[in-house]
Amino acid sequence: MQRIGVFVCWCGSNIAGTVDVQAVSDALKNEPGVVFSTNYQYMCSQAGQNMIKDAIKEYRLTGIVVCSCSPRMHEATFRKTAQAAGLNPYMVEIANIREQCSWVHKDIPTGTEKAIILGKAAVAKVNLNAPLTPGESPVTKRALVIGGGIAGIQTALDIADAGFPVDIVETKPTIGGKMAQLDKTFPTLDCAACILTPKMVDVAQNDKIRIFSYSEVQEVKGFVGNFDVKIKKKARYVNEDICTGCGACTEKCPQKNVPNEFNLGMDNRRAIYIPFAQAVPKVATIDPNACNMLKNGKCGVCAKVCAAGAIDYKQQDQIIEEKYGAIVVATGFNPISMEKFDEFAYSQSKDVITSLEFERLTNAAGPTAGKLLRPSDLEHPHTIVFVQCVGSRCAACAEKGKEYCSKICCMYTAKHAMLVRDKYPDTEVYVFYIDVRTPGKNFDEFYRRAVEEYGVHYIKGMVGKVTPEGKKLKVQGSDLIMDEQVHIDADLVVLAAAIEPDKSARPLATMLTASMDTNDFFTEAHPKLRPVESPTAGVFLSGACQGPKDIPETVSQAGAAASKVIGLLAKDKLTGNPCIASPNELMCNGCSSCERVCPYGAITYVDKEFRMPDRTTAIRRVAQVNPAVCQGCGACTVACPSGAMDLRGFASAQIIAEVDAICK
Amino acid sequence: MSQQNNNLKEELIRISGVNPKKCMRCGKCSATCPAYEEMEYHPHEFVVMVENGNIEPLLNTESLYRCLTCFACVERCPRGVEPAKLVEAVRLVATRRQGANHMKADDVPAKLDEDLPQQAIVSAFRKYTK
Amino acid sequence: MQVNEKKPLIVAFCCNWCSYAGADLAGNNRLAYPADVKIIRVPCSCRVNPMFILRAFQRGADGVIICGCHPGDCHYTSGNYFTRRRMAMLFSMLDYLGIEKERTRVEWVSAAEGAKFAATMNDFAEKVAALGENKRLEDLRCKK
Amino acid sequence: MKVSYFPGCTLKTKAVKLDEYARRCAEVLGVTLEEIENWQCCGGVFTTSKDEVATKLSSVRVLKAAQDKEQVLVTVCSACHNVVKQTNHQVQTDKEFADKVNRYMAAEGGYDGTTKVYHYLELLRDVVGFDKIKEKVVKPLNGEKIAVYYGCLLLRPGTVMKMDDPENPKIIEDLIRALGGEPVIYNKRNECCGGYVTMENPAFAEKKSQSITENAKSFGASRMITACPLCKYNLEKHEEELPVVYFTELLAEALGVKEDADESAE
Numbered sequence A: 001m002q003r004i005g006v007f008v009c010w011c012g013s014n015i016a017g018t019v020d021v022q023a024v025s026d027a028l029k030n031e032p033g034v035v036f037s038t039n040y041q042y043m044c045s046q047a048g049q050n051m052i053k054d055a056i057k058e059y060r061l062t063g064i065v066v067c068s069c070s071p072r073m074h075e076a077t078f079r080k081t082a083q084a085a086g087l088n089p090y091m092v093e094i095a096n097i098r099e100q101c102s103w104v105h106k107d108i109p110t111g112t113e114k115a116i117i118l119g120k121a122a123v124a125k126v127n128l129n130a131p132l133t134p135g136e137s138p139v140t141k142r143a144l145v146i147g148g149g150i151a152g153i154q155t156a157l158d159i160a161d162a163g164f165p166v167d168i169v170e171t172k173p174t175i176g177g178k179m180a181q182l183d184k185t186f187p188t189l190d191c192a193a194c195i196l197t198p199k200m201v202d203v204a205q206n207d208k209i210r211i212f213s214y215s216e217v218q219e220v221k222g223f224v225g226n227f228d229v230k231i232k233k234k235a236r237y238v239n240e241d242i243c244t245g246c247g248a249c250t251e252k253c254p255q256k257n258v259p260n261e262f263n264l265g266m267d268n269r270r271a272i273y274i275p276f277a278q279a280v281p282k283v284a285t286i287d288p289n290a291c292n293m294l295k296n297g298k299c300g301v302c303a304k305v306c307a308a309g310a311i312d313y314k315q316q317d318q319i320i321e322e323k324y325g326a327i328v329v330a331t332g333f334n335p336i337s338m339e340k341f342d343e344f345a346y347s348q349s350k351d352v353i354t355s356l357e358f359e360r361l362t363n364a365a366g367p368t369a370g371k372l373l374r375p376s377d378l379e380h381p382h383t384i385v386f387v388q389c390v391g392s393r394c395a396a397c398a399e400k401g402k403e404y405c406s407k408i409c410c411m412y413t414a415k416h417a418m419l420v421r422d423k424y425p426d427t428e429v430y431v432f433y434i435d436v437r438t439p440g441k442n443f444d445e446f447y448r449r450a451v452e453e454y455g456v457h458y459i460k461g462m463v464g465k466v467t468p469e470g471k472k473l474k475v476q477g478s479d480l481i482m483d484e485q486v487h488i489d490a491d492l493v494v495l496a497a498a499i500e501p502d503k504s505a506r507p508l509a510t511m512l513t514a515s516m517d518t519n520d521f522f523t524e525a526h527p528k529l530r531p532v533e534s535p536t537a538g539v540f541l542s543g544a545c546q547g548p549k550d551i552p553e554t555v556s557q558a559g560a561a562a563s564k565v566i567g568l569l570a571k572d573k574l575t576g577n578p579c580i581a582s583p584n585e586l587m588c589n590g591c592s593s594c595e596r597v598c599p600y601g602a603i604t605y606v607d608k609e610f611r612m613p614d615r616t617t618a619i620r621r622v623a624q625v626n627p628a629v630c631q632g633c634g635a636c637t638v639a640c641p642s643g644a645m646d647l648r649g650f651a652s653a654q655i656i657a658e659v660d661a662i663c664k
Numbered sequence B: 001m002s003q004q005n006n007n008l009k010e011e012l013i014r015i016s017g018v019n020p021k022k023c024m025r026c027g028k029c030s031a032t033c034p035a036y037e038e039m040e041y042h043p044h045e046f047v048v049m050v051e052n053g054n055i056e057p058l059l060n061t062e063s064l065y066r067c068l069t070c071f072a073c074v075e076r077c078p079r080g081v082e083p084a085k086l087v088e089a090v091r092l093v094a095t096r097r098q099g100a101n102h103m104k105a106d107d108v109p110a111k112l113d114e115d116l117p118q119q120a121i122v123s124a125f126r127k128y129t130k
Numbered sequence C: 001m002q003v004n005e006k007k008p009l010i011v012a013f014c015c016n017w018c019s020y021a022g023a024d025l026a027g028n029n030r031l032a033y034p035a036d037v038k039i040i041r042v043p044c045s046c047r048v049n050p051m052f053i054l055r056a057f058q059r060g061a062d063g064v065i066i067c068g069c070h071p072g073d074c075h076y077t078s079g080n081y082f083t084r085r086r087m088a089m090l091f092s093m094l095d096y097l098g099i100e101k102e103r104t105r106v107e108w109v110s111a112a113e114g115a116k117f118a119a120t121m122n123d124f125a126e127k128v129a130a131l132g133e134n135k136r137l138e139d140l141r142c143k144k
Numbered sequence D: 001m002k003v004s005y006f007p008g009c010t011l012k013t014k015a016v017k018l019d020e021y022a023r024r025c026a027e028v029l030g031v032t033l034e035e036i037e038n039w040q041c042c043g044g045v046f047t048t049s050k051d052e053v054a055t056k057l058s059s060v061r062v063l064k065a066a067q068d069k070e071q072v073l074v075t076v077c078s079a080c081h082n083v084v085k086q087t088n089h090q091v092q093t094d095k096e097f098a099d100k101v102n103r104y105m106a107a108e109g110g111y112d113g114t115t116k117v118y119h120y121l122e123l124l125r126d127v128v129g130f131d132k133i134k135e136k137v138v139k140p141l142n143g144e145k146i147a148v149y150y151g152c153l154l155l156r157p158g159t160v161m162k163m164d165d166p167e168n169p170k171i172i173e174d175l176i177r178a179l180g181g182e183p184v185i186y187n188k189r190n191e192c193c194g195g196y197v198t199m200e201n202p203a204f205a206e207k208k209s210q211s212i213t214e215n216a217k218s219f220g221a222s223r224m225i226t227a228c229p230l231c232k233y234n235l236e237k238h239e240e241e242l243p244v245v246y247f248t249e250l251l252a253e254a255l256g257v258k259e260d261a262d263e264s265a266e
Helices: A021-029 A047-057 A072-085 A100-101 A109-124 A150-161 A192-205 A249-252 A292-296 A301-304 A357-361 A409-423 A445-451 A505-512 A553-568 A591-599 A635-639 A651-660 B003-016 B028-030 B041-051 B074-076 B083-096 B105-111 B118-128 C019-028 C050-058 C078-098 C116-133 D016-026 D056-068 D080-092 D095-105 D119-127 D132-137 D171-178 D196-199 D204-218 D228-236 D248-255 D260-266
Strands: A002-008 A034-041 A063-068 A090-094 A137-139 A144-147 A166-169 A208-210 A213-221 A227-233 A318-324 A326-329 A333-335 A352-354 A383-390 A428-433 A457-460 A463-469 A470-477 A486-492 A494-495 A498-502 A539-541 A574-577 A581-583 A601-611 A617-623 A645-647 C010-015 C035-042 C061-068 C104-108 D001-004 D032-035 D072-074 D116-121 D145-148 D182-184 D223-226 D244-246
Touching: A002 A021, A002 A047, A021 A063, A021 A109, A021 D132, A034 A047, A047 A072, A063 A072, A063 A109, A072 A090, A072 C019, A090 A100, A090 A109, A090 B041, A100 C019, A109 A498, A109 A651, A144 A150, A144 A318, A150 A166, A150 A192, A150 A208, A192 A208, A192 C104, A192 D182, A213 A318, A213 A505, A213 D072, A227 A326, A249 A301, A301 A581, A301 C061, A318 A486, A326 A494, A326 A505, A326 A553, A333 A574, A352 A357, A357 A409, A357 A494, A357 B118, A383 A409, A383 A581, A409 A428, A409 A445, A428 B003, A457 A470, A457 D171, A463 B028, A463 D204, A470 A494, A470 B028, A505 A601, A539 A553, A574 D080, A581 A617, A591 A635, A591 D260, A635 C078, A645 D204, A651 C035, B003 B041, B003 B083, B028 B041, B028 B074, B041 B083, B118 D196, B118 D228, C010 C019, C010 C116, C019 C035, C019 C061, C035 C116, C050 C061, C050 C078, C061 C078, C061 C116, C104 C116, C116 D145, D001 D056, D016 D244, D032 D095, D056 D072, D056 D080, D056 D095, D056 D171, D072 D080, D072 D119, D080 D095, D080 D116, D080 D228, D116 D119, D119 D132, D119 D171, D119 D248, D145 D171, D171 D182, D171 D248, D196 D204, D196 D228, D204 D228, D223 D228, D228 D244, D244 D248, D248 D260
Parallel strands: A002 A034, A002 A063, A063 A090, A144 A166, A144 A326, A166 A208, A326 A539, A352 A494, A383 A428, A383 A494, A428 A457, C010 C035, C010 C061, C061 C104, D001 D032, D001 D072, D072 D116, D145 D182, D145 D223, D223 D244
Antiparallel strands: A137 A574, A213 A227, A227 A318, A333 A498, A463 A470, A470 A486, A581 A645, A601 A617
């Protein structure tokens, strides 16, 4: 028989406001096995925990029930408390009388009645608890960073700095990501390339970091500390080790009309290309969809001009298999397609562009060499209209766009407007805004400068229609302050398109069994207290894959993710979850039902010798669970036809005891 | 808000199916409205004024008969508020009040020309009268 | 005889990763649902053995609901698919035995769907209450 | 293929040609338009209010007639199409409305919202197919620059009409390409022409219509086509350079049946 202690928490008035805590602790006193029952204002406080520890010793408790907030909140806390008093931590059960009782029910009799029942269920369960000891597994001291933008770069550099090897997997031919495409950065206006490219060089030169560019993660198996990952290195038809990045091939390639994705299709590149001058690795890549040699065997110019002999038309995709202890997701974002917002005439006029395209138009390395020229006729625009919140903050019922605020648009639009007025004071700049959101250090000051010093016209309202006519874009919008409809003949319209997670994120989340929200942003383990960890152990989040972020925020999250990875890799062994499946070998008939449903391949079979009742021995095939691989879902326990498989910590008998207690 | 205004507001919300609280005050409805200049109260004001229960001015404004029901505001509203349906509801409440028909059959002949399609007449009647 | 005004008794099995967290979120947002609903935490909806459900009905439950992660979002990759198939079979058998389909349900509630959790429980409790007390599977041997 | 056909009142009077060309072309394309018997006017505009029932009954009767014949319902006039499709949608989605309607319709048997409503253009695209039309063209338009005017009724509300992308539609453009013409893409093609407000305020409708034709002309359009009699009226009333015709006329022209139709119409 267990000796159980019950501890009912008031949580200030959070619980005590709706639940008569004294009545609960009194009622539970009479439950089977309970030898001690009390209540206290804050069980999770030092004093509350000491109260538990003292009771364990004084009453020689073998199990405890804490009636408090959700176990997702403080189960770990109370397990540690029990352990400190010499009790096995898995002899602790929590009755959730806050989130699932006091906070959702209004009157005291109802709340109290339910709290008592939940307490009884927990007591019934603890009566059947057994001490559990977690297993241990080794940690592979290598990290994988998926995505080579500023988030991935910073995370990799920080992990490597602590002495652990890191691999970066990037789908594009170069690392650098979106930041490499930007011109200046807010609110300081330092140039993006000037602060990013030295970091890219650091990555290239760091002997702890390997870059798999033009590569994709294909398969992830295993678990925290022990991931087995397959990386597909796509054929770039250039030997990376030999290519010097001289660029001779990219000048001589006769295929000149391939839209240049780095400049968002606003100019062309060759079939063999280096995305931009500071690319890392600085090696050429052949685009197989554009190269005549690869398509029909007719050309071969690049091989002829390559002094190093790096061109290899026969190169094949390569699969790299590697073990990692931790994985960081840094897959970043993209602007959404403007297809469904054609009231702004994006598909009808070259002079209606997105903000990212505007970045390229003002970038010295962009298609216009940094001169602000409108794409249709390369003339200098004299009137520019910026439209904010295009596709952001849309209700789901509007069936297009995103519900969330994209967060970065207010600031980059202020930046764009300011830069235009600074370089071209003859240009009138209008910004249509719904709200200007500038919560950040020096952000509002920056926006005010755009208005007050640079004379940008901010109009509170939205644009309803953009009509290309002649050489002009007729912009029709509303000015809510003046209560009038405004009509502006613009030369260039810039849309602050909402941002969304990269398309690769969803399949990756499935591979990692990491959860995502409805917008395909990765979910953090806790929105406030564990913002850089995924709920899946060993998977960490860096940058905009978790939600819209600007550069400073991304870099700080990247560093935080790195420190979590370092904390993990610094351990030699990890203690596992002891709540895993365990077969009763005497009942197992070796049918393989459990093996077939196990998503982790944790179940294997062995032939074992058993003594039979008549004292003969028999060899029987029985299931075995690998404790390092089993994650404790319990699928096998239900699949088992003989009832041999059970789940520790959530045993059938325990759950039935709970059912019985609830249905009394 | 007075009881009478509140009742009116409830009625408008019920017959239009529009929830004015969904509006985020971006003004895109009024930005896209082709009849903006003809109107005293504009689509976004209809939404805000109904939400505030300030409905009497709307019932008496000519703006009710300037809305083209072209659904541009409905299509482009980022929050799915559907202002045109609210304008229609106000118009109905106004025309359902006795003697509030905006157009009378006797007025029609003066407005006709030989090419005017029937569609215009029946549409106008449906919109302006009860 | 006394008129029995017994409140309906509903057992909700919630997976630890999505639905239990969804229930917590409903609590965080103070979204009320009837106290008739009592939640049992399981690691995954696929841990729910049909035996548990039968037991609940034997013991006088009026409704049983199983909540798990949305298909494709299972923390254990595929557990909720097992749940869906197992429960489809079990519920049709229970229906055959006279436990109406409205008394059993599988619902997907993510950790972010506190509002959905509360709405689901309100709706389920209402439907179960409308059916009245469930006596069909009560095993007198299980009762004291 | 046989379909139920609802011409609507304007097509019987001021817009006879829209109707006549549509029938001729359908014949060439192997579709029989069976006119619904005893149809009534749709009312010209859809009343969005949830509590308006009686004004929508004529549309429900048309839908019911098509359902009884187990045919899809085809309309040509933009306004009729908008009213009938929105009414159908309300029957499908608003249970209270459907109940009320069916109480009115009790004598005729109820209507459950299952009739499929096609605009003539959708019939051309989804049933006949633009490829097949292309094969049947005898007098191609020889690259003539044609401005398509959608107006508001064909496309909006997009969630109900579901004919095409309401902001960047392609259906009539694709038809023009099939007929050998060159569509003019201009952004005012889905802006309102002024509609029925032309009765009260013709100056306003003129202004709206002119901004549309000016926008189309700035891209070099030589003709403008539309599916709506009221749009046609508004657009051409003060327009001297740009002829406005029904899309069915253009189709009849390319299919070589225009003259026949002209004769019979007179």
